[in-house]
Structure formats: structure tokens, C-alpha cells
Amino acid sequence: MTMPGTTHMPIPLGSAFSREALEARFRDEPDWLKTRRRLAWERFESSPWPSRADEEWRRTDLARLDYRGIARLGGGQTTMDGAALFGHAPESCEQAGPRPSRETKFTALNEAFAEAEALVHVAPGATRLASIVRRGGEAFFPRTLVVLEERSEAVVVEVEEDDSCRSGLCSGLAELRVGPGAKLTYVRVQVLGEGVGNFDTIQATLKAGSDVTLVVANAGGQLTKQFVEASLVGEGARLGLFGLTAGARSQHHDIQATIVHAAPSTTSDVLYRTALRGRARSVFVGTIQVKKGASKTDAYEASRNLLLSKEARADSIPRLEIETDDVRCGHASATGPLDEEQLFYLMSRGLTAGEAENLIVEGFFADALTRAPGGGELGWVPDFVRGSLMRVLEGRDRHG
Amino acid sequence: MGETILTIDDLHVQVEGKPILRGVNLEVHAGEIHAVMGPNGAGKSTLVQAVLGHPRCEVTGGRIVFLGTDVTGMKCDERARRGLFLGFQNPVAVPGVSVANFLLAAMGTRRVDGQPQKISIKEFRTALKEKMAQLGIGDSFLGRSVNDGFSGGERKRLEVLQMLMLGPTMALLDETDSGLDIDALKTVAGAVNRYAGSSVGVLLVTHYQRLLGFVKPHRVHVLVDGCVVRRGGPDLALDLESVGYEQLAAEA
Numbered sequence: 001m002t003m004p005g006t007t008h009m010p011i012p013l014g015s016a017f018s019r020e021a022l023e024a025r026f027r028d029e030p031d032w033l034k035t036r037r038r039l040a041w042e043r044f045e046s047s048p049w050p051s052r053a054d055e056e057w058r059r060t061d062l063a064r065l066d067y068r069g070i071a072r073l074g075g076g077q078t079t080m081d082g083a084a085l086f087g088h089a090p091e092s093c094e095q096a097g098p099r100p101s102r103e104t105k106f107t108a109l110n111e112a113f114a115e116a117e118a119l120v121h122v123a124p125g126a127t128r129l130a131s132i133v134r135r136g137g138e139a140f141f142p143r144t145l146v147v148l149e150e151r152s153e154a155v156v157v158e159v160e161e162d163d164s165c166r167s168g169l170c171s172g173l174a175e176l177r178v179g180p181g182a183k184l185t186y187v188r189v190q191v192l193g194e195g196v197g198n199f200d201t202i203q204a205t206l207k208a209g210s211d212v213t214l215v216v217a218n219a220g221g222q223l224t225k226q227f228v229e230a231s232l233v234g235e236g237a238r239l240g241l242f243g244l245t246a247g248a249r250s251q252h253h254d255i256q257a258t259i260v261h262a263a264p265s266t267t268s269d270v271l272y273r274t275a276l277r278g279r280a281r282s283v284f285v286g287t288i289q290v291k292k293g294a295s296k297t298d299a300y301e302a303s304r305n306l307l308l309s310k311e312a313r314a315d316s317i318p319r320l321e322i323e324t325d326d327v328r329c330g331h332a333s334a335t336g337p338l339d340e341e342q343l344f345y346l347m348s349r350g351l352t353a354g355e356a357e358n359l360i361v362e363g364f365f366a367d368a369l370t371r372a373p374g375g376g377e378l379g380w381v382p383d384f385v386r387g388s389l390m391r392v393l394e395g396r397d398r399h400g
Numbered sequence: 401m402g403e404t405i406l407t408i409d410d411l412h413v414q415v416e417g418k419p420i421l422r423g424v425n426l427e428v429h430a431g432e433i434h435a436v437m438g439p440n441g442a443g444k445s446t447l448v449q450a451v452l453g454h455p456r457c458e459v460t461g462g463r464i465v466f467l468g469t470d471v472t473g474m475k476c477d478e479r480a481r482r483g484l485f486l487g488f489q490n491p492v493a494v495p496g497v498s499v500a501n502f503l504l505a506a507m508g509t510r511r512v513d514g515q516p517q518k519i520s521i522k523e524f525r526t527a528l529k530e531k532m533a534q535l536g537i538g539d540s541f542l543g544r545s546v547n548d549g550f551s552g553g554e555r556k557r558l559e560v561l562q563m564l565m566l567g568p569t570m571a572l573l574d575e576t577d578s579g580l581d582i583d584a585l586k587t588v589a590g591a592v593n594r595y596a597g598s599s600v601g602v603l604l605v606t607h608y609q610r611l612l613g614f615v616k617p618h619r620v621h622v623l624v625d626g627c628v629v630r631r632g633g634p635d636l637a638l639d640l641e642s643v644g645y646e647q648l649a650a651e652a
């Protein structure tokens with residue numbers, strides 16, 4: 001099915017995807033923002049669709065997507081706490097919102113149609129707790145910029161949800177700029193509707209001595225293509241990236257994580273857990289790049305896939321691109337079915353097959369899940385993440 | 401003689417197409433402790449796993465009757481809810497599932513006369529604390545993943561803790577004594593002795609006379625190559641120490 005060298009057919013788009021629709025929709029905005037949108041729209045129109053010739057797109061088939069039925073771009077509801085709306089904050093113009101490290105057709109579309117852009121700006125030495133909950137329309141464009149100044153600390157939880165089943169589009173961009181000595185925990189939970197094509201980029205820049213924990217859960221959507229990129233540009237920066245993915249039916253999750261060590265004595269720890277049922281499919285490509293001069297890098301990447309049905313398929317592809325000596329880099333990956341001995345053990349204590357399976361699957365996610373912040377105001381977060389994943393995977397009793 | 405609790409009737413079992421049990425008969429009454437002994441590979445674990453309904457154990461003949469009901473075709477969880485319990489020879493690790501959550505989930509499945517038994521968190525805690533103290537298990541156990549990174553002795557204690565918490569009518573303990581130091585062995589044997597009362601049945605699979613010094617079985621069955629070749633009282637275990645299985649099997 002995947003043939004490198006062939007180009008994706010353009011995704012069929014309806015009249016909502018037009019310059020006229022853009023002008024009409026954002027008529028009342030300030031000029032600088034309108035200009036930004038127009039320029040982005042022009043770049044969207046002039047840039048090519050991703051091609052299967054691109055290595056990073058070759059495992060995801062866009063051919064079945066059809067967005068002619070989408071009548072309106074944008075919309076949806078965003079609830080924020082601890083974050084400001086971009087355009088309403090004085091620093092907005094300077095910050096200019098999140099910037100993708102590499103523009104694609106999807107990030108250009110995101111910039112053209114984004115609404116309710118969130119800005120979390122934490123002053124030097126300050127602390128912040130922020131939550132951003134986005135409930136999507138037919139097509140929506142989450143856009144978030146998190147800026148942590150020197151020695152500040154923040155926990156930011158962002159949820160993308162949509163409980164409809166219709167075909168939809170979500171194209172998001174989140175940028176996390178983490179200043180020297182700052183500490184950030186960013187949790188993303190994606191629970192989009194069953195028919196949604198989700199194209200997403202999360203990118204982080206880590207300055208010297210900063211400490212970043214990313215917990216990224218994907219449970220919803222029909223198709224997800226997610227780029228998670230972290231650049232450790234300052235000496236001694238530390239990154240933990242914990243991914244949790246659940247898939248059922250014919251869901252397709254294609255996750256590309258790239259960690260760039262560009263400064264000495266930087267540390268990264270990547271842990272992905274994926275559980276699939278039905279005919280779901282996942283791809284995880286984890287790339288660790290160690291640039292020249294990034295000596296004493298310590299990087300480790302592990303991914304494990306649990307297949308709850310015979311038809312499910314998961315691929316983990318680790319890549320190490322190391323340009324310097326004196327580094328420690330490692331990776332591990334494993335894919336397998338549910339362990340029959342574990343199942344028998346739990347069932348021998350009276351749990352039904354479904355209950356036993358659920359417990360094993362929850363256990364499978366546990367080590368990545370414990371990295372999500374909990375307690376106090378954030379007490380709901382781990383349960384919410386667990387619940388989002390488990391709803392997709394609910395055990396045998398229901399599925400027979 | 402007490403009520404019949406478990407009847408294993410001419411049981412034939414294959415594992416992956418290979419015959420392992422070749423017509424095993426065994427009957428346990430309320431108030432009795434039985435011991436099953438035999439050389440490595442004789443089929444002892446296969447026997448107790450078949451009684452619990454391990455999907456790998458294919459019953460090709462005979463039946464298993466528990467409290468008057470033929471359970472031979474039943475799923476494992478159904479047998480467990482009816483009051484059968486297996487203490488595993490090699491309890492498997494379940495990473496990410498804490499002992500506390502696991503025990504709570506298991507307790508939630510208990511049935512008495514077919515009715516679900518509700519237990520409050522408070523009652524659960526109280527019962528748990530008491531049994532843990534009895535077995536010399538520390539609180540730190542509860543937050544650890546089930547059997548994950550446990551020493552051999554810790555695993556066995558957790559099996560016995562589960563038995564005490566679930567309160568089965570019939571407990572099959574597969575080499576629960578192996579891997580225990582002498583103090584742990586005494587603790588576990590004490591717990592088994594206390595547990596074995598007038599209304600329950602206990603079946604111990606063991607290699608060692610050592611355990612039988614602390615737990616007095618009413619009957620000893622010697623399993624060799626999938627068949628019971630000898631039965632007797634507690635003294636049979638002593639004979640085995642001196643004679644060995646091979647000679648015993650030859651004599652049979």
C-alpha cells in the first residue's frame with residue numbers, strides 16, 4: 001500500500017477552505033492579525049500536500065480523507081484557566097504566536113484559521129498552573145504558545161476533545177519555549193471524535209538547565225499524524241517525554257518524536273506505550289539526534305506496544321543520529337499480545353476476562369501515566385488520561 | 401468424614417497435544433489437608449492448574465466436581481468465584497498493577513451462595529492489615545506492582561495473603577513452601593494450619609518433607625508421570641525421603 005515516490009492526492013476540500021471564507025470570518029479582527037492570516041492562507045495554497053516520497057509521511061495514507069463536507073472552519077469552544085487569549089495580551093504581537101520549525105500545509109492552515117489561540121506566559125521566577133480545554137467544531141485549529149521565562153515553573157494541561165462521529169479536521173500547533181532553569185510539565189490529551197483527521201505538532205525548545213516533562217496521550221480521532229519535537233539547546237537541559245496511545249476500530253496513529261541534543265550534558269528519556277485493539281494501527285518513529293559538541297549527552301528511548309487483537313498492528317522505529325563521541329544513547333522496543341499467564345493469574349482470583357484485561361492494560365500504561373502531575377488542583381488529570389485511554393480499549397466482556 | 405469438597409475423577413489432560421495427566425483420581429473432604437508429591441515434570445502443576453481451568457490444560461477425559469457441581473467446562477474466573485483458589489508455583493508479575501488495587505479488585509469478585517459480597521474499603525483495610533501482620537508483610541508491599549521484582553519468598557507470601565483474604569473453600573497451593581527460609585516457612589505453615597479448618601479443603605503440592613513437619617496432611621498422593629502411583633498417610637512422605645520416587649514408581 002505504501003509506495004515511496006508517489007505523491008499524495010490532494011485532500012478534496014469544500015468551499016469553506018477559501019480566501020473568501022477567511023475574509024468573511026475574521027472581518028472584525030485587527031489588521032495585523034488579518035494580514036497574518038492572509039499570508040498564511042497564501043502559503044497554504046502554494047505549498048504542496050505532503051508526499052509519500054517524504055520519509056516521515058510514507059506510513060500514513062491521506063487518500064481516504066475528504067473534507068468537501070466541512071461547511072465551516074473554526075468554531076468550537078475553548079475554556080482557559082491560567083492562559084490568555086492571543087491578541088488580548090500585550091506581549092502577543094512581539095511573541096507572534098507559535099512558530100513551526102518546519103512549515104507544512106497543515107501548520108499554514110492552522111495559522112490562517114486559528115481561533116482562541118492560547119498564550120501562557122510565565123514571568124521570571126513565577127509559577128503558573130494553566131488548563132486549556134478545546135472542544136472542536138467540524139474543523140478546528142488549536143494553537144498554543146507557552147513561554148517560560150528564566151527559573152519560572154508551570155504545569156499546563158491541554159485537552160482536545162470532540163465527541164461527534166462525523167468526519168472532521170483538527171490541525172494543531174503548540175510551541176513550548178522554556179527558558180534557562182525553568183521547569184515545565186505539559187500534558188496533552190487528545191480525545192477527538194471518531195471521524196477526525198488530526199494533524200498536530202508539539203515542539204519544545206529547552207534552554208540551559210531547564211527541565212521539561214511532556215505527557216502526550218492520543219486516544220481519539222480516526223487518523224492522527226503527530227510530530228513531537230524537542231530541542232535541547234542549553235547545557236544541562238533535561239527532557240522526559242511520555243507517550244500514551246490507545247487505538248481501536250480502524251484508528252491510525254502515526255507519531256513522530258524527534259529529540260535534538262544540541263548542547264553538552266543534556267538528558268532525554270522517552271517512553272511510549274501504545275495499546276491497540278480491533279484493526280487499529282500505530283507507527284512510532286523515535287529519533288534521537290546528538291549534534292556535534294553535545295558531549296555527555298544521555299539519551300534513552302523505549303517504546304512498548306500491546307496488541308489486544310490479532311488484526312492490530314504496531315511498528316516502533318528507533319533512530320539514533322549521533323555526531324559526537326562521549327555520549328550515552330540507548331533504545332529498546334517490544335511488541336506483543338496480552339500475556340496469557342497474567343490473564344490466567346488475574347482470572348484465577350475471580351476477575352472476568354474483561355476485568356483482567358482492563359487491569360493489565362491499565363498497568364501497561366501506568367509507568368508513563370505516573371509522570372502526569374496529580375494531586376491538589378490537578379487531581380483529575382491522571383484519572384482523566386487513564387479514562388480517555390481505557391474508554392477506547394474497554395475489555396473483552398463488551399467486545400466478545 | 402466431612403462433606404465432599406473436590407472430586408477429581410479419572411482426569412486426563414493434554415498440554416499442547418501432549419498427554420500429561422493420565423487418569424488422576426483424588427477426593428478432598430471438608431477439614432482435610434492433602435499433599436501431592438512427585439518428581440519434576442510429573443504433572444503436579446498441570447493438575448492444580450487444570451482444576452482451576454487454565455486454558456492451556458485441555459481436559460480430554462474425566463471431570464472435576466467442586467461442591468457437587470461439575471466445573472470441568474467452566475471458565476477459570478467462574479471457578480474462582482465459586483471458591484476455588486490456586487497458589488501459584490511461579491506467580492507472574494503484573495507490572496503497573498499495585499498489590500492493593502489487585503486485592504481490592506479480587507475481593508470485589510467474591511460470591512457467597514452466588515451473591516456478590518459487598519465489602520467496604522474500611523473493612524477491606526482492616527482485614528488486610530490483620531492478615532499482613534499475620535504473614536509478616538510490611539505496608540510497603542501494597543504500593544508495589546504485583547509480583548514485580550518480588551523475591552521468591554515475597555511472591556509466596558503474597559499468594560498466601562490472597563488465600564487468606566479471599567477465603568476460598570478449596571485452596572490448592574503449588575509449592576508455596578519452596579523458596580522460603582525457615583522462618584518464612586513456619587509463618588506460612590502456621591497460616592495454612594489456621595486456615596485449614598473443619599469447613600475447607602487444602603491441597604499442598606510440595607517436594608519437601610520439611611513443610612510436612614509443620615503442616616500435617618491427612619493424605620499424601622504420589623504423582624509420577626501423570627498417574628497417582630501411591631497413596632498413604634503422613635508417613636508416606638517420610639518413606640519418599642529414603643526411597644525416592646523412582647523406586648516407588650517401580651514398586652507400584
Ligand SMILES: Nc1ncnc2c1ncn2[C@@H]1O[C@H](COP(=O)(O)OP(=O)(O)OP(=O)(O)O)[C@@H](O)[C@H]1O
Nearest residue numbers: 415416420438439440441442443444445446447489
Ligand atoms: N507450557 C507448557 N508447554 C508444554 N509443556 C508443558 C508446559 N508446561 C508444562 N509442560 C510439561 O508438562 C509436564 C508436567 O509439567 P508440570 O509443570 O505439571 O510438572 P510438575 O510436576 O509441576 O513439575 P515441578 O516439580 O518441576 O514443578 C512436563 O513434561 C512439562 O514439560
Ligand SMILES: [Mg+2]
Nearest residue numbers: 444445446489
Ligand atoms: Mg510444578
